[in-house]
Amino acid sequence: MTINSQRGEAAPLPPARFAFDAVTWKEIAYLLANLPMDIAGFVYVAVVLYLGVGLSVTVIGLPVLALGLAGCRLLGRLERIRARGMLGLAVDEPRSLSPGRMGFFPWLWTSLKDPVGWRHALYFFIRLPWGIVTFTIALTSLFVAWPVLPFIARGLANADRAMVRGLLSPSDELERRIAELESDRGTVVDTAAADLRRIERDLHDGAQARLVALAMDLGLAKEKLQEDPEAAARMVGEAHGEVKLALQELRDLARGIHPAVLTDRGLDAALSSVAARCTVPVQVQVDLASRPAPAIEGIAYFTVSELLQNISKHSGASRATVDLWRSGDRLMIQVRDDGRGGATTSGGSGLGGLAERLGAVDGLLVVDSPAGGPTTVTAELPWRDRA
Numbered sequence: 001m002t003i004n005s006q007r008g009e010a011a012p013l014p015p016a017r018f019a020f021d022a023v024t025w026k027e028i029a030y031l032l033a034n035l036p037m038d039i040a041g042f043v044y045v046a047v048v049l050y051l052g053v054g055l056s057v058t059v060i061g062l063p064v065l066a067l068g069l070a071g072c073r074l075l076g077r078l079e080r081i082r083a084r085g086m087l088g089l090a091v092d093e094p095r096s097l098s099p100g101r102m103g104f105f106p107w108l109w110t111s112l113k114d115p116v117g118w119r120h121a122l123y124f125f126i127r128l129p130w131g132i133v134t135f136t137i138a139l140t141s142l143f144v145a146w147p148v149l150p151f152i153a154r155g156l157a158n159a160d161r162a163m164v165r166g167l168l169s170p171s172d173e174l175e176r177r178i179a180e181l182e183s184d185r186g187t188v189v190d191t192a193a194a195d196l197r198r199i200e201r202d203l204h205d206g207a208q209a210r211l212v213a214l215a216m217d218l219g220l221a222k223e224k225l226q227e228d229p230e231a232a233a234r235m236v237g238e239a240h241g242e243v244k245l246a247l248q249e250l251r252d253l254a255r256g257i258h259p260a261v262l263t264d265r266g267l268d269a270a271l272s273s274v275a276a277r278c279t280v281p282v283q284v285q286v287d288l289a290s291r292p293a294p295a296i297e298g299i300a301y302f303t304v305s306e307l308l309q310n311i312s313k314h315s316g317a318s319r320a321t322v323d324l325w326r327s328g329d330r331l332m333i334q335v336r337d338d339g340r341g342g343a344t345t346s347g348g349s350g351l352g353g354l355a356e357r358l359g360a361v362d363g364l365l366v367v368d369s370p371a372g373g374p375t376t377v378t379a380e381l382p383w384r385d386r387a
Helices: 021-056 061-085 104-112 115-144 146-168 172-225 228-258 260-265 267-277 292-316 348-357
Strands: 282-287 322-328 330-337 363-366 377-380
Touching: 021 061, 021 115, 021 146, 061 104, 061 115, 061 146, 115 146, 172 228, 260 267, 260 292, 267 282, 267 292, 267 322, 292 322, 292 330, 292 348, 292 377, 348 363, 348 377
Parallel strands: 282 322
Antiparallel strands: 322 330, 330 377, 363 377
């Protein structure tokens, strides 16, 4: 049975019928398990509310209530797991409170006004009568209404599905969006840290090492200047060559951070420069009436640059094309090649990392690469006008 976890909805269930199938048995088991689960949840919520409210006149009442609401969140997660496994229903996880990132009093205030915790507490508080009803009907029907039990179980289970969707799912689209952005923020932070490590490594192992060697060569040349001018001249010539190499490495590093041609002339010229360095002939077509915001422009540039690097290294293609255009409020990028195909975003590939980085800025990456080729990679980025 396929589950749609994006909207908290299960795929269409098989129709209830007189013959008992696996779905029906799971629904019956869920209904029979409602009573013990609902008793445990009701007792927990009743005790937490009684202690929290009763002790609220003291200094420990409010922290007890806040911890109790956090426990309701945990019980709600267990209920979502039970609904996923037995009812085929998956709902998104509500965003966490991240208590480790805030002090005690901000955490206390945030926890006490947490709508997710209170909705979970309401769920378990009202479930006890329903658990008694479903347990009684399901158990009785096993003996006296066997022929129509699948239809009874389906109706009761659908009511359970509605309760889980209504009270245990994120409260609205905004909350789901916040959860997505919190996840994307981690990807952005990791990507920025990796880029900083790469820049540091390139500086340390490249230009810095050459400059150190250059300083040593010039020091030796200075010592030999009086006693052996010809040797000193040779050493100065070698040092001059090292300076050129160091400058070239610094230019390459600066281009990797943000190329000057992109700032000065835009995506058309910058991508043409990248295409000229590709080992495969590349045709670039940029159809943009205006330039996007610098941040979007930079992401588009590095996306195409990485895709062309993949073509050079792995595709075995004889030609490639790059097309950019605007469609509504989206910047569209499409890179094609006639290589061997088989590219995928799974398995920790570079395309998978690129898809994560684009997703972190509300972008999208789609790869169509059948075995034998051709390969088409389509990327979308949000369009923001240049200030």
